[in-house]
Amino acid sequence: MTVDLHAEHRPYLAALADGELELVPAPTRDHVSDCDQCRSELEAHQLLGQRLRAASRAAEPVALASRSRRFLLPLAAAAALAIVVGGAVLATRPATPDPLASAVLVANQSPEYTSTNAVDIAHWCTVKYGNRVPVVALPGLTPKGARMDWPHAQGVATVTYALDTETVHVSWLSVAEGGSQPQVVNAGGKPAVLVRRHGITALVSGDATQAELLHVAQEVASVL
Numbered sequence: 425m426t427v428d429l430h431a432e433h434r435p436y437l438a439a440l441a442d443g444e445l446e447l448v449p450a451p452t453r454d455h456v457s458d459c460d461q462c463r464s465e466l467e468a469h470q471l472l473g474q475r476l477r478a479a480s481r482a483a484e485p486v487a488l489a490s491r492s493r494r495f496l497l498p499l500a501a502a503a504a505l506a507i508v509v510g511g512a513v514l515a516t517r518p519a520t521p522d523p524l525a526s527a528v529l530v531a532n533q534s535p536e537y538t539s540t541n542a543v544d545i546a547h548w549c550t551v552k553y554g555n556r557v558p559v560v561a562l563p564g565l566t567p568k569g570a571r572m573d574w575p576h577a578q579g580v581a582t583v584t585y586a587l588d589t590e591t592v593h594v595s596w597l598s599v600a601e602g603g604s605q606p607q608v609v610n611a612g613g614k615p616a617v618l619v620r621r622h623g624i625t626a627l628v629s630g631d632a633t634q635a636e637l638l639h640v641a642q643e644v645a646s647v648l
């Protein structure tokens with residue numbers, strides 16, 4: 425049996441490349457300073473980070489414009505409603521949007537970044553999100569890509585995988601929901617599995633069976 429001595433350090437290389445030293449355990453920092461293989465992976469992360477930052481700087485004005493437009497529309501609709509119904513506004517105000525349902529909805533869209541490399545995908549998400557997204561490389565799951573959305577100003581970084589002919593989304597949420605044991609929830613009428621450990625919330629959704637979603641969530645929980 426071959427033991428991959430570098431595997432336990434690999435998830436932290438993206439954070440190390442971004443200079444987020446507080447996220448990186450001391451044994452990893454020590455290992456990387458002595459290990460040529462990890463150092464060359466680290467340099468690849470740094471290069472990728474520079475390219476992604478340059479690309480996201482170029483795309484930023486468009487992203488901001490579309491985000492603020494989306495935000496303005498409901499406000500305009502609310503103003504129109506206020507004029508029409510006057511005193512009845514409170515009663516007709518829409519309920520607080522369900523963050524889990526919103527996350528499942530955006531997760532179902534096509535990836536905006538396509539890759540089959542779990543490390544590159546996690547790094548792309550981390551740069552886009554501004555929060556560390558762990559590397560999830562699971563046996564049987566083939567990474568397809570990722571997307572970043574901000575429904576109702578809540579960050580949702582979604583990594584999409586193929587599981588045989590089915591699709592599984594692992595979404596990393598900025599909302600604090602769920603507990604340390606994976607739990608099946610109803611997200612907008614569809615089953616999804618929620619888990620929260622060490623301040624990180626993950627929501628597993630897709631068209632796989634509930635048992636498969638639960639299994640993936642257990643694997644995800646084990647890397648948190």
Ligand SMILES: [Zn+2]
Pocket residue numbers: 429430433455456459460461462463
């Ligand atoms: Zn190493």
